[in-house]
Amino acid sequence: MDLGLxxxxxxxxxxxxxxxxxxxxxLAREGARVALxxxxxxxxxxxxDEIALLPRSVGDPAMRAMALPFDLADLAGxxxxxxxxxxxxxxxxxxxxxxxxPPPGQASGQDSAAWQRAFEAMVLPLLALTDxxxxxxxxxxxxxxxxxxxxxxVAPIPNLAFSNALRATLLGWSKTLAAExxxxxxxxxxxxxxxxxxxxxxxxxxEKARRQSRTVDAVVDESTASIPLKRYGRPEEYADTVAYLxxxxxxxxxxxxxxxxxxxxxxx
Numbered sequence: 001m002d003l004g005l006x007x008x009x010x011x012x013x014x015x016x017x018x019x020x021x022x023x024x025x026x027l028a029r030e031g032a033r034v035a036l037x038x039x040x041x042x043x044x045x046x047x048x049d050e051i052a053l054l055p056r057s058v059g060d061p062a063m064r065a066m067a068l069p070f071d072l073a074d075l076a077g078x079x080x081x082x083x084x085x086x087x088x089x090x091x092x093x094x095x096x097x098x099x100x101x102p103p104p105g106q107a108s109g110q111d112s113a114a115w116q117r118a119f120e121a122m123v124l125p126l127l128a129l130t131d132x133x134x135x136x137x138x139x140x141x142x143x144x145x146x147x148x149x150x151x152x153x154v155a156p157i158p159n160l161a162f163s164n165a166l167r168a169t170l171l172g173w174s175k176t177l178a179a180e181x182x183x184x185x186x187x188x189x190x191x192x193x194x195x196x197x198x199x200x201x202x203x204x205x206x207e208k209a210r211r212q213s214r215t216v217d218a219v220v221d222e223s224t225a226s227i228p229l230k231r232y233g234r235p236e237e238y239a240d241t242v243a244y245l246x247x248x249x250x251x252x253x254x255x256x257x258x259x260x261x262x263x264x265x266x267x268x
Contacts, residue, residue, distance in 0.1 A: 001249065003030050003243060003244065003246075003247035003248065003249055004247055004248030004249065005027060005030040005031050005032045005094075005243070005246065005247055005248075006030070006031030006032070007031065007032070007033065008031075008032045008033070008093040008094060008246075009032065009033045009034075009035070009085070009089045009090045009091060009092050009093050009094070010024075010027045010032045010033070010034045010035065010092070010093065010094035010095075010096065010246065011034075011035045011037060011068075011082070011085055011092045011094070011095050011096065011129075011133070012024040012027065012034055012035065012036060012037065012096040012098065013037045013038070013070070013072070013096060013097055013098045013099060013126075013129075014037070014038055014098040014099065014100060015034075015036035015037055015038050015044065015047050015098075016036070016038030016039075016040040016042075016043030016044050016046070016047060017038075017040075017043050017046075017047075017198075017199060018198035018199055018200055018235065019098060019148060019193060019196060019198055019235055019238055019239070020038065020096070020098045020148075021043075021046075021047045021050070021235070022235035022236050022238060022239035023096055023098070023148075023238075023239040023242045023243070024036055024047055024051065024065070025047070025050055025051055025054075025236075025239065026236065026239035026240055026242065026243040027094065027096075027242075027243055027246060028051045028054060028064055028065055029054055029243075030243055030247070032094065032246075033064060033065070033089040033090065034051065034064070034065045034066075035065075035066050035068050035085040035088075035089060035092075036048060036065055036066065036067050036068055037068045037070035037081070038068075038069070038070060039069065039070060039071050039072070040069075041067070041069040044067040044068070044069060045067060047065075047067075048065050048066075048067050051064055051065045052064070052065070066084075066085070066088050066089060068081060068084065068085065072099065072121065072125035072126075073120065073121060073125070075124065075125060075128055078125065078128050078129055078132060079132060082129070082132050082133060086136075091133075091136040091137075091140065092133040092136060092137070093137065093140070093142055093143060093144065094143075094144040094146070094246045095129060095130060095133050095143075095144070095145050095146070096146050096147075096148065096242060096246075097126040097129070097130065097145070097146065097147040097148065097170070098147075098148040099121065099122045099123075099125070099126060100121070100122075100200075101150070101163055101200050102118045102121070102122060102160075102162035102163055102166070103162070104159045104160055104204070104207055105159065105160075105161055105162055106159060106161055107161035107164075107165070110161065110162075114162075115162070118162040118166055119166060119169075122162075122163075122166045122167070122170075123166055123169055123170060123173075126147065126170065127173065130145055130177070134181065134186065137181075137184070137185075137186045138181060138184040138185075138186060140185075141184065141185040142185050142186070142248075143181070143184070143185065143186035143187070144186070144187055144189075144245065144246045144250075145174070145177065145181075145186065145187070145188040145189070146188075146189055146191060146242055146245050146246060147170050147174050147188075147189070147190050147191070148190075148191050148193065148242070149167040149170055149171065149190055149191070149192055149193075150163050150164075150167045150192065150193065151192055151193065151194050151259075151261060151264065151265055152164040152167060152168075153167050153168045153170075153171045153190070153192060153257070154192060154257070154259070154265050154267050155265055155266075155267055159208075159211075160204075170190070171190055171257065174188045174189065174190050174255075175188075175190075175255050178254045178255035179255065182254050182255075185251075187245075187250065187251070187253060187254035188254055188255065189245050189253060189254060189255070189256045189257075189258060190256070190257045190258070191238070191241060191242055191245065191257075191258050191260060192257060192258065192259045192260065192261065192265075193233070193238055193260055193261065194227065194233060194259065194260065194261025194262055194264040194265065195223055195224075195227060195232045195233065195261070195262070195264060196232060196233040196234070196235055196237075196238050196260070197232040197233065197234060197235065198235060201232070205219045205220055205223065220232075226264065227261075227262045227263065227264045228262060228263030228264070229262035229263060231262065232262075233260060233261070233262055237260065238260045241258060241260050245258065
């Protein structure tokens with residue numbers, strides 16, 4: 001299936017590893033030009049190297065990817081970073097909002113400064129970046145805003161209060177945005193990962209094992225048993241879903257929440 005992504009320009013946040021890297025590679029494999037954004041410059045180089053190894057028949061090798069060391073906390077610098085992408089690759093057609101996860105913690109007993117830091121790290125930069133690229137998308141009549149969240153927006157996860165609350169904020173924002181920009185050919189969707197085998201999920205499993213004085217293997221076995229497919233997902237499986245939502249084929253999907261969870265979430 002031709003996804004119609006050849007020559008499209010994608011900006012992928014968190015592209016240095018985990019889900020972000022898998023998404024960037026999937027988009028590049030379909031012929032998109034990908035701006036790789038992450039605070040970790042060394043990790044970005046690894047992602048760029050992986051994309052460079054894709055078959056030479058896919059896209060223009062000279063414009064396949066650019067590494068963009070990017071601190072989302074620097075709101076004042078966001079416009080400058082997008083200008084770099086526009087200058088080197090072209091106007092952004094696809095924005096993948098993929099922010100890092102906050103530290104574990106309970107909902108009660110958190111001071112206001114902690115909530116503010118989490119909001120400024122996980123929410124404000126995504127809203128600002130989206131507002132920066134939307135005018136170009138609307139003028140070209142094509143755009144994809146894809147926001148990666150967490151299964152906590154459907155079923156809150158114990159001890160992940162910051163993530164549950166702030167990613168739910170993004171859910172409401174994306175749904176509202178979808179209605180505002182749909183007539184201009186721009187879609188906005190949320191993608192919800194279940195237990196995908198990434199470093200972040202490994203960290204959370206380790207933290208749970210520590211809190212409960214159990215082995216990590218015991219935690220993983222218990223988690224796997226709760227998934228109907230009886231395994232953690234592969235980052236590539238998640239990335240393929242994002243690539244489809246970014247495509248011209250998904251032009252009638254907007255305002256949606258797409259689960260990639262192996263059947264984990266029992267909620268209808």
